Amino acid sequence: MEHFEPVIVAFCCHYCAYTAADMAGSQRLVYPANVKIIRVPCSGKVDSLHIAKAFEKGADGVYVAGCLDGDCHFKNGNDKAARKVAHMRGYLEEIGIEPERLEMVKMSAGMGERFARVATEMTEKIRKLGPSPIKAAAA
Amino acid sequence: MKTQSNLEKVLSGGHLAVTSECGPPRGASAQTVVDKAKYLEGVVDAVNITDNQTAVVRMSSLAGSVLVKQQGMNPLLQMVTRDRNRLAMQADILGAYALGIDTMLCLSGDHTKFGDHAMAANVHDIDSIQLIQMVKGMRDEGKFQGGAEIKGVVPKMYIGAAANPFADPFELRVMRLAKKIAAGADFIQTQCIFNIEKFEKWMEGVRKMGLHEKCYILAGITPMKSVGAAKYMKNRVPGMDVPQELVDRMSGVAKEDQPAEGIKICLETMERLKEVEGVAGFHIMAIDWEEKVEEIVKQAGLYPRPQV
Amino acid sequence: MITAERKPLDEILSYIKPFKRILLLGCNECVTVCAAGGRKEVGVLASGIQMSMLKNGASIEIREHTLERQCDPEYVEELVPIIDSADAVLSMACGCGVQQLATRFKDKPVFPAVNTKFMGGSDRHGVWTERCQGCGDCLLGVTGGICPIAKCAKQLMNGPCGGSVSGVCEIGDEVECAWHLIWERLKALGLTDQYLEIMPAKDWRAGGGSGPRKIVREDLAE
């Protein structure tokens, strides 16, 4: 692939990460267009199956973004999400997909800058890793 | 006398008995067994031959015992329930007796997890107390565990069992001894004793139940070679109780003097234990240090061994 | 209940390699409860298999289905209309379910996708522990309701070995000493005398020592 533009899915919780994304917007913080957000009420709502399907359909990277430790609007959804992500990273490795393609990140609603930074870093990381093995095989 | 065992004779003769042990090699060399056993010749009343100790494969304890027997010494066959079912164990008991072995120690054995075959099945068809019962049934009733009669010669084994006064729950430790004695144990070899106070407390319980009158208790003794060995036993061996003072005492002397200090501690321990009512002898476990047993026995005033 | 854990993906893939169409079959009983083989895990595994195929430029047709219970013939009968849409069946049920399928569909290859582990229960969310080995001759009545066969690493029946320290088994600090628990419980119940009784060697026939076991309720069985 001569010019690789990764596609990254970001599952963002409504109360913190999604709000942080809005914040990044209102502060006009530039980040790569590769990141596409799917809004969920809580990062704890993100299902292992949704993560798997995102990769299966062609995502080069996925991250789940929830609230800071101890700040989950629903008490502990972010911890649950972090455990699920850790579990799914093991599964990806089994499948033969680099586990680094999946991340858990935490941020508060006001951290627009962090949102933009995470989006940038994730995109750069995935760009270095190259297309997901699934996409690479299809090409 | 229940058996022809030399150990039984020594004990029933009222002498402080001394036993020690010899671990068979991780190879098929008979000479290694013979060489190790030589250190103990004339120094002890019986030589324990361990059975896949710490779940590591070694020459069988039965073969080792025969080799020791061939040297004119008295082997004490150890048998763990971990590796064989009751058929195999009874077969070995018959064979052992046929080859002149008349003393054995019944154990459940260390878990395979610790050994070189962690993947192996832990058989545990029966446990150590049930093994004691089985050996006693063979000897006293002439019956196999399954109920059938033993044909011809009945194996008359002098039956030993182990006890660990330092494991938990402590209050159960005396009762467990009582259970072993009720199952048929004639003598007991204890876990290595470093914490004398705790051992004395346990013996108090033993005496309260009159158990010291129902069987002979050989106190386990281990000389420490170095401060490293002390620490290892303190921290790594489950069920071993090494007080911090002893570790400190070992580390308080120069490295080259540590072996001597270890022997010294060992002798002091024996002196104190001699005073404890109900202690009928010593079981000296000088792991990879068999050459020192003689010195210990001699310095402890237990030499020469009685001829009975 | 029966617990299970998904097999390594490579092993699963090696079974289904020759086939183009797979029926991936979940079970809504025990394996769902222990999060090993319910609808959700079926979906996650299907996706994982598909990814493994896609990664190699191949693809596979996976049909996902979950039965109420794979170990009963009537439920398995549900598969009749769809079984031929697959070249092989990959079952996420315990061994009982897999065998039920193999018995019913004699010419259909059936493979297990999970390892059946043990009979147990959940200690807490996401943690299951072994409680019973099905010895067929329950001795919980004299061990304070705690099973030394299932919970003692050496299956000791007459008390703790010398490796029990502070309530922990010699095999590792994650494992509680079963006999320590039994003793505490007997004490709490005032039944410590029970301990002194020697438990005789066990008759393992009831536990499968004499071949596959069977229960027949003569008032029900026709």
Place this chain on the structure above:
Amino acid sequence: MVGAGLGGIRTALDLAEAEKDVVLVDRANNIGGLMTQLDRTFPTNNCDLCTLAPNLSESNRQEHISLMAMTEVRGVRGEKGNFTVSLATRPRYINLDKCTGCGECLKQFPHCVTFTPGLDHRAPTCMRYPQATPYAYAVDLSKCDDVAALVQCCPAGAINPDELGSTGDIACSSIVLSPGASLFDPSGLDYLGYSDNPDVVTSLEYERILSASGPTQGRLLCPSSGKQPKKVAWIQCIGSRGLQKGAAPYCSGACCMFALKEAMVTKERFQEDIETTIFYMDMRTFGKDYERYYQRAKNEFGVRFIHSRPHSVLRAPGAERMELGYTTDDSSRLLTEEFDMVVLSTGFRIGDEVRELASVFDLEINDSNFPVNPGLNQVETSRPGIYVAGTFQGPKDIPETMVQASAAACMAGKDVTVPEIEREREPALPPEKNVVGEEPRVGVFICDCGENIGGVIDVTTLVERVSKLAGVAVAEGVGHGCSRESMAHIRQTIEEQNINRVVIGGCSPRTHESKFQDLIRKAGLNKYLLEFANIRDQVTWVHSHQPVRAIDKAEELLKMAVGAVRKSHPLAEHSLPINKNVLVVGGGVAGMTSALEIADQGFKVYLVEQGVRLGGIAAQLHRTLEGDDIKSFVNDLIERTRAHELIEVITGGIIVDHTGMPGMFTTGMQVGRQMFYRRIEHGVTILATGAVPNRPDLFGLGKSEKVVTQLELQNLIHEGPERVQAWDNVVMIQCVGSRTEENPNCSRICCQNAVKNALHILEVNPEARIFVLYRDMRTYGFQEEYFQKAREKGVIFVRYHQDEPPRVEISDDQVAVTYHDIILERRIQVNADCVGLSTGLVAPDDSSEELAMIFKLPRTHDGYFLEDHVKLRPVDLPTPGFFVAGTAHAPKTIGESLTQARAVASRAMTILAREAINLGAVTAKVDSTRCASCLICVRACPFDVPFINADGYSEIDPARCHGCGMCAAECPAKAIELLQFEDDQVLAKIEQLFAKAVA
């Protein structure tokens, strides 16, 4: 409602939710007040606004509240029930209907545009109605030198330099004032060096430095050096308690907790790297569980406390650190210690503007410029029909502000006697079209939001691309989608083109979803047939440098939204009809007051008291500290309660069972000596079960008739003054059975009780020598002035340490008290004629435990009922429909109990005014045919909602579900869906994102 800080918002919302119309007036550009500047709040050390926000009912707000920012009150005429208020609104120079908050003007003319959507890193975004209300900028024309260019720069054409502002009169039935207090300015205190030493800051400034959106982006740096401080000191009582030049005589009440919080948050963040020290006079942690917070600060966080008032903060020329000079109790030696930063805990003052406001309203004020309240009702003023709340009423913290705000709403709401003029309501909503089974016909409406979207991508091209997507019937650009014209157009399109699913491509659903939900509902569609593609915040605002990629991404987001909306289906919002009866448990002053307030508004109240008499502890009291006659007050209250035709008093009633949901509870009780069983149906439950006087076996209590509790002492003073006249020495011991290991909390009322009884003794017997042995005198607020008065009258206050308590020795009829005098450094013995023990209050353990079990309500470790949110919802219990008032919540004075009782009445009115409770539609739903009863949902739910029902399947009560979806994510049988976020909707988004472009 004058003042739109936290309290004003609470009052307005309470009234609006009770279907009363409110005009909310504030001088500032945007609402929010002081709290928006706080970093985190105690005692949870969390930002808590987002806990409050979801509970605001948007529709009520729109319907009943008209917000007038930048507006001041010029005059008031008329009387209670019929006021006319003159208002003047400054020109904003921005048309609110047109402003989108895009920020273009701020970018180009930063110096003349103001917009502070909360300075805090979280508050602006957590304040979801929306980031700032109104969500608009304001222009300061005086700073603008090129007005024409400024007007030109606005893409929405919202800037109007010709705006003149406006004045006008409004009619209202009652007025609530909550303009807030200001903070003391320490510049005049030379010895603290605030004005010339940059490293001396006020506590609010320190808060800003800690805050991520503050001047240092959340890095804690010394203003002088830009280095992280290693040692920070707080000095308490700056500008309070009459301690400095110009200081107010009262205690500001909130600063001790404020300092504790700041010190703790600092320790939490920097741990061993920083040392925190608080110099204090008395640690006044008298609020609910505050003492435990104090103990945590001391024991767990290692905050250092020094009982001292530093006399100087100096920095030698060129020195890096400041030198703080002080003395301690146990030594007269002058000590100095170096610090990098010094934080001054400045107290509350009434600012000049606010004082003027009081005069506009012709309110009587006290010496400190706070409005005088004539009786026990804290929110009343000298002028009937005008009420006060918050720090304008008196210094206080957030929870008490919230309580007063609700209480003021209760009072103000009652005065709205004018029959409601038939509102020009919008025509009733059309019936919802049945779309089930219909092929999806998606209408996609894409905003250009002026230049915001349209300036980066070509909306026409985007519309073209999207119109080709499967299921899309209409795709259009709609300019400013949220403008009135566009909304009307979208509605018309939906109706005419028979659209049954809608996608809005525009801004964030966080701010605009409810607006468009309402719109499509008016067009006959269910609210949940809507999806948002946030192509402004997530595309054009952030990818403007890559216009080609931006339009591709916008298309992708729209594809995802279309895919998901095609799977959407109508959802029913859960609502429950409301039973409009109220059950009040507890017949003390709080219970009776709540009952009366609610019954006065026309609702039936059952007042259940377990004893035989009404009145509670207050019936044993005579006078308040301020001198109000409690006896006659309580008797009057009992009489009115008994006489009220809508109140049924049930004495001797013991609650035994309880079932139901908010709005429809059933409670069973056994009544009277016969234990006759009776069942009551009600929609609201109020717990006012009180606390009981503590009687610990300490200091010889019960062993001599000379050793009594303060309650008994009070009776003696009033009933046997001749005995009191014979006393020479009286010793009072504070914190008896409170602030101990067994009962760690402060009983709050005892310090003022001791002061009160001491003053009363002196009235009867001016010769008496009175010793008050205390640990910290906690005479907060205006009580401080009485403490001062007692000292002036010669009452001797002696501090003792917890580990060296006084000793009481009883022999024959002699009682001797020995204590260690810290300052004199010797033991002193007093032969006391009376020893008054401040034993405080404790929760009635058995009965409150039983009630907590029956009602399934949480309690604090010391047995008081635990509110839903200690800061923002202090009278709401966690179960909707349950409220707590009075000392059942925590120890408090009568005045405070009454305020809380009224707050509860107000909160209850917000439920009773409705016909049904709307619980929303985003709840988890179990498919029982798939459920394996595995309990995973039961264990996963953070709120303990799912349970296995009698049929053996998991059941989730939509009334209690919070809608997080954790159960759905963990269900191994895929038997649970979170409505509106269902699996097929999420998967459709994923599918669409990766779907190959349509050829």
